[in-house]
Each structure stands twice: as structure tokens, then as C-alpha cells.
Amino acid sequence: MSVSPLSRVPNPATEITGLILAGGRGRRMGGRDKGLERLGGLALVEHVRARLAGRVGEVLVSANRHLESYRRLGDRVVSDAESGFQGPLMGIYSGLRAATTPWVLVVPCDTPALPADLVVRMAAGIDDCRIAVAHDGERLHPVVMLLERALADDLRAALAEGERKVGRWLERHAWASVDFSDCPAAFGNLNTVQDKQRLERRLNEESRP
Numbered sequence: 378m379s380v381s382p383l384s385r386v387p388n389p390a391t392e393i394t395g396l397i398l399a400g401g402r403g404r405r406m407g408g409r410d411k412g413l414e415r416l417g418g419l420a421l422v423e424h425v426r427a428r429l430a431g432r433v434g435e436v437l438v439s440a441n442r443h444l445e446s447y448r449r450l451g452d453r454v455v456s457d458a459e460s461g462f463q464g465p466l467m468g469i470y471s472g473l474r475a476a477t478t479p480w481v482l483v484v485p486c487d488t489p490a491l492p493a494d495l496v497v498r499m500a501a502g503i504d505d506c507r508i509a510v511a512h513d514g515e516r517l518h519p520v521v522m523l524l525e526r527a528l529a530d531d532l533r534a535a536l537a538e539g540e541r542k543v544g545r546w547l548e549r550h551a552w553a554s555v556d557f558s559d560c561p562a563a564f565g566n567l568n569t570v571q572d573k574q575r576l577e578r579r580l581n582e583e584s585r586p
Contacts, residue, residue: 386503387480387523389496395429396472397422398465398520399486400441400457410443412486414573421567422450424489432496434478438486439468464541465520466532473529482523487567489576491521492560499523502555508547514558519543521564522552 387393399412399422412422422438429436438454440447447454455475457467469483482499484491492498495511503509503523511521520543528550535546557563567573 387500389433389500391434392478393433393480393482393496393500393523394472394476394478394526395426395433395436395496396455396469396476396481396483397425397429397436397438397486398468398472398483399447400439400465400468411567412438412440413443413446414567416489416567416573416577420446420450421489422447422486425484425486425491426450428491428493428495429482429484433482435476437472437475439472459536463536465543466536466541466546469520469524469543470529470532470536473524473526473532476526479526480523481526483520485520485566488521488564489567490563490565492557492563495521498557499555502553504553506551506553508550508552509555510547510552511557511564512554513561513564514556515561517544517554518564519547522547 413420416424426436436452438447438450440454441456444454444456453475455471457463458471458474459467473481482496499509499511500523507528508522508524511518532546535549540546567576
């Protein structure tokens with residue numbers, strides 16, 4: 378694959394849009410809207426947004442229900458280009474279409490402890506690739522990635538072919554792995570009510586004098 382002309386360290390404030398994926402069905406949480414689940418008095422999406430706001434040019438929230446609630450929390454809310462809760466790739470594609478910057482940093486709504494320096498580290502790790510993906514030292518996190526907005530057409534083609542797996546779409550491209558092995562716990566995600574309860578207990582323990 379030819380190297381993109383954008384392949385350099387992007388300026389987060391002017392060239393990166395943050396995209397929070399909150400458009401899923403929340404099946405493992407009994408159909409509840411995960412992004413709006415409360416943790417420590419805040420919705421999960423608010424915890425995630427705090428890692429992006431002021432560090433990127435704009436924050437978008439990918440959501441397919443409770444849109445008014447999300448609009449009060451994000452700069453803009455973007456719903457999937459096609460209905461039917463088709464998964465994170467559709468949310469990413471819809472976010473790429475809505476973004477106005479050349480780069481988009483994608484994060485899920487259920488990772489409330491993301492590193493505070495996530496944006497600058499992802500930007501610095503893009504290397505000569507069009508996509509950078511976070512790696513915690515043990516596993517890859519495909520939905521924590523920085524990618525060029527210009528990849529929207531390729532992603533649209535993949536979706537039209539029936540692709541719905543983020544990892545398989547990544548295999549179509551050269552991508553860089555960004556090392557976060559110094560903070561693997563930051564990428565823990567909340568898939569179930571039990572996950573949320575465990576994190577709440579941990580946060581309460583850490584806040585005690």
C-alpha cells in the first residue's frame with residue numbers, strides 16, 4: 378500500500394476529531410444503553426469524553442437511541458448511516474463521514490479509565506501508517522484507534538461486502554501498534570453489570586484515605 382500524504386504526527390487540536398462509540402444494543406447489560414450507565418455519579422460516556430475534550434478539535438458521539446441525552450454530553454451526536462445496530466464498523470464509518478478533520482480517534486464508551494495522554498500518544502504512534510491501534514502489552518484494542526478520515530470510502534465498500542468485524546477490516550491496511558503496556562488496566566471495558574459493580578468498588582477503595 379502506498380504511504381498516505383497525511384502520514385505524519387497530526388496536531389490533535391486542529392487535525393483530530395474524537396469519536397466515542399455508544400451506538401450498540403448493550404445486550405450483555407440487559408439491553409441497557411451502556412454509554413448512559415452511571416459510574417461514580419457520571420455517565421460512562423462522560424468519563425470517556427473527559428479523556429478527549431480539550432485535547433481534540435471536536436468530540437462526536439456515535440449513538441442510535443436516547444439522542445437528546447447524548448446531545449447534552451457531546452459536541453455532536455452521529456447516528457449510524459444505516460439502521461439495524463450493525464456494529465462498531467458502521468459507527469466508525471458514520472463518524473468518519475461526519476468528521477471535518479483529516480484524522481479521527483475512535484474510542485468505546487465503556488472504557489472509563491482510558492489514559493489521560495491517550496490522544497498525544499496515539500498521534501505520536503501513527504508512524505507511516507494510515508491507522509494506529511492501541512495495544513496494552515497483552516492484547517490489541519481495535520476500537521481504540523486513530524485513522525484517516527479518507528478511509529471512509531474503503532470502509533463503506535467493506536460494509537457493502539458484508540464486513541462487520543473491526544479486526545478483519547484492519548487486515549486490509551497497514552497499521553501501527555501503539556504501546557500502552559505501562560497502563561493495561563486503562564483499557565478495561567464494562568460489558569456487564571458485574572463489570573460495572575467491580576469497577577465501582579475499586580474506585581471507592583482507591584478514593585478512601
